[in-house]
Amino acid sequence: MSLNEMTGGEAIARILKGCEVGPMFGMGGFQLLPFYDAARRLGLDHNLINDERCAVFIADAYAKVSGRVAVCDATLGPGATNLVTGLVEALNAGSPLVVFVGDTHRAHSWKNMTQETRQTEILAPACKELIRIEMIERIPELVRRAFRVATSGRPGPVVVAVPEDICHGTHPFEESDFAVEPGLADTPALRCRPARDDLARAARLLGGARRPIMLCGGGIHISDATAAAEAFAHAINLPVAHTMTGKGAIACTDPLNAGLFGRYDRIANKLIDESDCILVVGCKLGEIATKRYTVPAADKTVIHLDNVAEEFDRTFTPNLRLWGDAREGLQDLQVALEAESGAIRARQQGYADEVAGRMAAWRKSVEGRLTSDERPVNMARLLAEISRAMPADGILVADGGFAAHWSGLLYDTKRAGRGFVPDRGFASIGYGLPGAMGAALAAPGRPVVSLTGDGGFNMTMGELETARRLKLPLTLIIVNNAASGYVKALQHLMYGEGNYQSSDLQEINYARVAEALGCTGIRVEDPADIAAALKQGMSGREGPTVIDVVVTRDPAHMLPGVDNRTVQVRKGDRVA
Known part of the structure; x- marks a missing residue:
């Protein structure tokens, strides 16, 4: 079915409506006015913000809590450059965002247009991918691409640059152009599992350890892996420490919780020092988490589970790298140890009780x-x-x-x-x-x-x-x-x-x-x-x-x- 000829701005609004996006924030300008008008007519939940940086911060928190792609926008020039800080937050934190920015009319670029700057070059290092739309008929395709990139691997922000003439121009789109597969805005879009032999080796290391500990970073939440982490920890009485972003891997009130590790800690750093096998899950092992690269000690036996291979060996060389999704990897580890889990849990009960006792003593001390x-x-x-x-x-x-x-x-x-x-x-x-x-x-x-x-x-x-x-x-x-x-x-x-x-x-x-x-x-x-x-x-x-x-x-x-x-x-x- 053919639709009436529509602006590029309306095409963006229609594909977003098909993605069932949540509330959006931005501060309009001339370049994106057709998008704003279409958002009004199509009933999208778009809201004025007072500062573009805050639009990205709102979107970032929305994405972290909802597990879905969040959307915001900014106009040409200062609107676009105000996004940088928030974009880097989302890029480093793994938050799936699709961010639209107005850009100059292509027929007048580099002619000192009002508010013109080399904004795509400024924004590119601050996002996972920057897509500039050069043909109006490609809008649905490229917006779908933005969502796919934002939700795959380590999620992150994708910037879609929309030139003025693309947004204000018109094209006779077909109804089928706006088809969206279910779940396009959900994250993570794709999951991969660690190699079978690597999982078997990890299971042997953990199963034979007497003082193992699991260290969880923010990837535990990006992967929606907290239920898997909780189940695995309880299956073998495995204490769990966390970074600031990893808090909630298991409940802080859980007897197996060892609290924050790194620069500031309760009992976790000492447990790490005493551990004979450390399972790191969804954690980049950055400066604060490692107390400026001193935790864990270099001679520790470490298994690192992460779906971003580039994080392996960046700050610590593990004994074993498990390349895969946190949820899938933890579930596979639990299955690999299932036959022995009862015996391991019983053997480790004294260790688990010791951890709970140390935490109780810490609470009393403060x-x-x-x-x-x-x-x-x-x-x-x-x-x-x-x-x-x-x-x-x-x-x-x-x-x-x-x-x-x-x-x-x-x-x-x-x-x-x-x-x-x-x-x-x-x-x-x-x-x-x-x-x-x-x-x-x-x-x-x-x-x-x-x-x-x-x-x-x-x-x-x-x-x-x-x-x-x-x-x-x-x-x-x-x-x-x-x-x-x-x-x-x-x-x-x-x-x-x-x-x-x-x-x-x-x-x-x-x-x-x-x-x-x-x-x-x-x-x-x-x-x-x-x-x-x-x-x-x-x-x-x-x-x-x-x-x-x-x-x-x-x-x-x-x-x-x-x-x-x-x-x-x-x-x-x-x-x-």
């Missing part, structure tokens, strides 16, 4: 901080209150730096799955509010709480207007220390008390800021008031609630531990 009544509020007390208040299906979003490190160490999920969403792909400040918006849109009905610093909120507070307009019932906790907390804490460690430069902020009552923007604002200065504030914020009321928590101003107590980079510097090592 109880004073978790229950501290000091004012300003102790960060550990704030995280303890959040852990206590959050239901099992709650989602905690953590902004970069300060907020992520504290919550990565201390926040406890109550079930396996993606209940913790930090922006660790690029660790950019400013993710807290837009990330909460994306999570709330991806999981309606689930309580969403976000932890951000005052500096991070200052960058993105305009999106409170967007959250209010969309009536999103999210709770944003601002860690108010009147400073760029992470930087000030590092300056304190490096140069001593009082030697701070460009790390202090003005004292601001952010509850009043929230109220001025038409949202609910709550100021908390006494730790005894945190629980009531959280209850009010998570009550499901329409629109966002901002809880402004006044935390310690002492830079000696701003971090959950000593950053290992400062130790290296004091030993005379050079730090990048």
Whole structure:
């Protein structure tokens, strides 16, 4: 069946409608106006954003929580270049995005058009693939291509550049041009299994180990492998530690959970040091996870399971490489050990009990901080209150730096799955509010709480207007220390008390800021008031609630531990 001749912008909207995409965000410009008009007529859920970087952050969190491709857009020039930070977050984190950017009219390119820049060359390194549409009739084909690339291998963002004349031009498309196979927007689109002989060898290593441990990274969530990780861990009494993005591989309250490993840890680093076989799953073993490449020790027996072969040997040379999907690989390992699993589980029960005992002892050792009544509020007390208040299906979003490190160490999920969403792909400040918006849109009905610093909120507070307009019932906790907390804490460690430069902020009552923007604002200065504030914020009321928590101003107590980079510097090592 032939359709009426339509613009390229409408063709984009029609193929997106066929993909059943969720809410989209962007800030329009002339180049993409036909797309915006078609989105209105076709009933797509498109929303104005106040800053294009936040559009990508919203899309990133939406993709992480929903497991589906998220879509956003930007206009020519400054709109496109504002996307870079968010795109790199999604690229490094493995978040499937399709991002449309307007581009110059091809007949006038390189003639000093308004806002013209070499934007495709700027954006190309920040995405998995950049597709420039050169023929209007190829729009459906190339948009489908964008979705396939975004969801295969390690998922990531694909940028589709749409020249002005392509978007405004017309073509007589056929109905069949917009056919979309089911599940095109789901991720991962393709799964592969490790080689049979490699799996058998891995099973022998794990089955013969007396102190094995599994280390899970963010790939455990990208693969939707948490149920497989939980089942395998319990089948053989295998303790599980995690990175910040891997939190939720198993529940933090599970007796087999060993918590965060790397730069900041509870008990995991010592367990890794004592281990005779380490299974790394969906983890890039980057700087923070490895405590600047010192964990695990070089002589450890390591099995590395990942579907991105390029990650093998990048920071650690494993004894065995399992190239395949995390979920499929873990399920195959469990099958390979099935005949012995009962005996292994019984043999390892004492080891599992030891891990649970160590975790209990750690919790007791920090109880004073978790229950501290000091004012300003102790960060550990704030995280303890959040852990206590959050239901099992709650989602905690953590902004970069300060907020992520504290919550990565201390926040406890109550079930396996993606209940913790930090922006660790690029660790950019400013993710807290837009990330909460994306999570709330991806999981309606689930309580969403976000932890951000005052500096991070200052960058993105305009999106409170967007959250209010969309009536999103999210709770944003601002860690108010009147400073760029992470930087000030590092300056304190490096140069001593009082030697701070460009790390202090003005004292601001952010509850009043929230109220001025038409949202609910709550100021908390006494730790005894945190629980009531959280209850009010998570009550499901329409629109966002901002809880402004006044935390310690002492830079000696701003971090959950000593950053290992400062130790290296004091030993005379050079730090990048």
